[in-house]
Amino acid sequence: MTTTTETADLAAPLPRGGIVQSVRDSLVVARRNLIRMTRIPEVILFGLIQPVMFVVLFSYVFGGSVSVGGSTSAVDYRNFLMAGIFAQTVTFATAGSSAGIADDMHRGLIDRFRSLPMARGAVLTGRTLADLVQTTLTIIVLVIVALLVGWRIHEGIPKALAAFGLLLLLGYAFSWIGALIGLSVRTPEAATSGGLIWLFPVTFISNAFVDSSQMTPWLRHIADWNPFSATVQACRELFGNPGVSQSDAWPMQNPVWASLIWSVLIIVIFRTLSVRKYRSAAV
Numbered sequence: 001m002t003t004t005t006e007t008a009d010l011a012a013p014l015p016r017g018g019i020v021q022s023v024r025d026s027l028v029v030a031r032r033n034l035i036r037m038t039r040i041p042e043v044i045l046f047g048l049i050q051p052v053m054f055v056v057l058f059s060y061v062f063g064g065s066v067s068v069g070g071s072t073s074a075v076d077y078r079n080f081l082m083a084g085i086f087a088q089t090v091t092f093a094t095a096g097s098s099a100g101i102a103d104d105m106h107r108g109l110i111d112r113f114r115s116l117p118m119a120r121g122a123v124l125t126g127r128t129l130a131d132l133v134q135t136t137l138t139i140i141v142l143v144i145v146a147l148l149v150g151w152r153i154h155e156g157i158p159k160a161l162a163a164f165g166l167l168l169l170l171g172y173a174f175s176w177i178g179a180l181i182g183l184s185v186r187t188p189e190a191a192t193s194g195g196l197i198w199l200f201p202v203t204f205i206s207n208a209f210v211d212s213s214q215m216t217p218w219l220r221h222i223a224d225w226n227p228f229s230a231t232v233q234a235c236r237e238l239f240g241n242p243g244v245s246q247s248d249a250w251p252m253q254n255p256v257w258a259s260l261i262w263s264v265l266i267i268v269i270f271r272t273l274s275v276r277k278y279r280s281a282a283v
Contacts, residue, residue, distance in 0.1 A: 022119035029113075029126025033100070034133060047096070047134065051089040051142050058085065058209065059149050068211065068243045075150050080243035082151045083163075083235035084208025087228060089142060090171030091199055093135045094178035098195030101127055101182030121275045128175040135171045139164065154240030163238035166259045170231045173263040176270035183277045207245055208232050224249035227262035234259045 037044060059078045068080045101124070113123050153160045181194045205223050206212070212223040223229050224247045234255035236244045251258035 022122055022125070025118040025122030026125040026129060028118075029122050030129040030133075031126075033127055033130035037130065037134060044134065044137075047093070047138055048141050050092070051085060051138060052145050054088065055082070055085055055142065055145050055149060062209075076242050078146075078150050079152065079239075079241045080236070081209065082146045083232045083239060083241060084203075084206070085146075086139065086142065086164075086167050086235065087170065087208060087232050088203050089138055090135050090167050091174045091203060091228065092196070093131055093138070093171055094174045094181075094199060095192050095195035096134070097128060097131050097175040097178030098182040098185075098191035099188045100131070101179055102185055102191035103188040105183065106187060120279055121271070124176075124179050124271075124274050124278055128172060128179060131175050132168060132172050136168060139167065151241075155238055159238040159240075162256075163235040166231055166234050166238075166256070166263070169263045170227070170259065173266035173270070176267055176274055179274040180270055180277060183274060202226065202228050206232060207243075211243055212245055212247060220247070221249070224252050227259070227266065230255050230258035230262055 058081055059074075062077065062081075068076045104123075104127075178195050182191045185191045185194055205219065206226045206229040207223055208228065212220045212229065215223060224245070229245075230251040233245055233252055236242075237255060245252045247253075251262075
């Protein structure tokens with residue numbers, strides 16, 4: 001015969017949390033966001049057009065006028081440029097994360113998720129994973145365009161895949177910054193602006209488009225310790241492209257390790273802040 005205590009235990013709701021549940025819930029939310037993206041194809045289309053325009057414009061407007069390792073060859077600049085364009089593309093996807101999360105908050109979808117027995121961090125993790133898939137597709141298209149304008153890899157496929165892995169890790173890390181911004185503003189429009197405004201100094205005060213040695217000393221120091229620059233430097237080394245910085249700064253001397261450390265550190269810090277903000281914002 002079932003006792004009153006046993007009946008109460010059976011009726012009690014299952015506790016939230018646990019790694020397995022968190023992973024499962026995150027994948028469900030990621031699938032929901034991917035399905036939603038396919039139903040709005042113009043978002044994917046515009047996301048592809050912007051980086052392609054950057055490749056073409058920078059390659060043919062600045063190619064031949066910017067010195068790379070003492071050479072002003074347009075071909076050398078295109079090979080130098082692509083690591084920076086790849087990195088810029090994965091980080092600019094942050095604005096999409098900000099706007100998407102802000103839109104879900106604005107329409108009350110987050111409140112509906114809260115009523116379900118799911119891990120609290122799954123909503124944000126699922127969103128960032130879906131954005132990572134979209135970024136991967138964008139990078140694939142961008143590689144094709146880069147090959148058409150003359151970009152080549154010279155260190156073999158395994159190192160090139162490692163470089164793309166670092167790029168996607170950086171993009172995933174920055175998407176958590178976007179998640180925090182999306183949770184901190186009131187409208188998707190504000191999230192889009194907030195998600196982009198800080199990215200411009202991060203991407204341009206770096207070694208992405210010009211060699212940092214051409215900058216003034218204080219600006220070069222900032223650029224050399226920029227997490228974005230570490231990933232760009234690592235990609236140039238792994239791709240075998242020209243323009244690898246000869247700076248004495250530790251991130252430039254050890255760019256692969258610096259890129260990994262920066263990305264993991266950003267994920268840990270901003271995921272923690274985002275989940276905390278999500279809990280307090282949704283109460």
